[in-house]
Amino acid sequence: MTATPPLSGLKVVELHAIGPVPFAGQLLRSLGADVLRVSPPSDPGLGIGVKPEYDLLNQGKRALSVDLKQPDGLAALRRELANADVLLEGFRPGVLERLGLAPAALLDAHPRLVVGRLSGWGRDGELSQRAGHDINYLALSGVLNAIGAPEAPVPPLNLVADFGGGAMHLLVGVLAKLVQRSITQRGGVAETSILAGTVGLTPMVYGLMAGGLWNLERANNLLDGALPFYRVYRCADGRFVAAGALEPKFYAQLLAVTGLEAEIDPRDQYRPATWPATIERFAARFATRSRDEWAQASAAHDACLSPVLDFTEAARHPHNLANGLYRGEPFAQPAEVIRFDRDLGAA
Template structure:
């Protein structure tokens, strides 16, 4: 049984952030990914051999400023379907790997460019990280308590607005290639992806239903029935009882069903509801509340740590998190019914594959064309 992207050949120019994550997603679904490791330099945040983001591909060392190494990488790209480029715009052009030159050599190549600011615009040549891209889209301002914006890890920018949109663009370009026979450049900018992820908020603002104040809206912790609460043991539960039937079950589980309380969707009564919920949740431990609400649709769940999450019955039953070697990591997603993803493997040691051997392997086998 083959994986859904079996035969797809991808060259990844090594870096950090959304590019490697996008390559992992493609590799999980069966793509043959060769990661080009550049000479030492840049931010190193983990041991590469224990970094599950790097799983599922071969790793070769190549100095793109060395003519022989560059020739080897070009030989790979002549046979590749996709290139993942995470450098600033213009860097690969100066190295001889820009989209115009490569697509002249290989017209079917899909050139996947992932940047923070995009291929053009006044900030396109500026450095930045996830937090900076969130900041200029309005999204960072909207996340967190009233006192200050909160940092949502690197999930919203690098991965949500970055790698996922890059993969979407790559797959769309591959599908279009079936009609035209030609590749194209995918300009995946994190600022664009994050703005697009926030479409619900843009829509609510357009209807006058969203305030540019944190902790004042339905989905940002402003509503007492969509928030987190501290329990007797100092741990927390998450409450997401938006719909009235679910809210009724929340009140019942808290023992408040018969109490005279403000209406659910009356913002003037939210401080009263919050104070009441806060007091009640503080009377039991997190796990006691989790057990109390487990068989209900009140949308109350325990806030688990990364250490606890793999042991949660639902996460464990689906195998959403597993262990490869001795490293816990997420399983492949999404799941396809007929052509499952590749079983996760340990990440390769950097440069563990010879560049010439990688070129030969693609020269002698059929790809997706």
């Protein structure tokens, strides 16, 4: 990052929440913003049981402990908002209004303020006031049904709906309003939901469905494990490799790495009738070596074959370390993953 981070001088007030809102605030902080986290005195950790030193979604943030249901707590928050650029909140629809913090009133008092609002289900509809978590939003968006083996969907951690859907779309909205404010000198509201953000990740799938190229049954599609060259295989040591050789030139390399050129005709790559037998051949071949042996065998080939690492292994992998993706102090954790430098493009 440059000596002066791109969001240096930006003041963000983040109202207490778990998951996507703290993640959004943390990303803004990593870009240079001054983030103040406002939490209730009774439960500053919001019941998630993580010690402060391990709470990476809130590292580097300033903290203010106030009860927003009390007049003095609201007064303290209003004092902070007087100099704030952004307010982030993740309450159910209507909670901010009931606290006396309706965005319209906030913007009357602070015309340059950008209010970023993230609910679970959205402000309208029968579920707007219902509780929910990542897996619930995935379920209603259609995404959960598409992930996993035919027997049952598989929850993909909370990285898709909470962080990929909700937090990222919230950030896009907030940053867009900040850019607009630089022109108009007026703030405004950027509002989305975790459900909406998850749906927002799916346009490619809907296009494929409309074109007759997507099957609603799991493990029957291009990117869901149905293809022999885009799936995970178990190795001799019980660990796994991931094959992603979609293009014919990479598929040819995969056949070379596995030594299956004589058994598998590359011209049949996209013939579904051949896939079950091809999967069996690949599975049998990958079962003859360990994961790391396959990684070594493919090192000199563009075969789109990768070892499936756990989090600890990922933090130690030489390539990841060469790119500065992790730092080791005080313990292994992701580093800042966006680089800013005027000369990067010339490298």
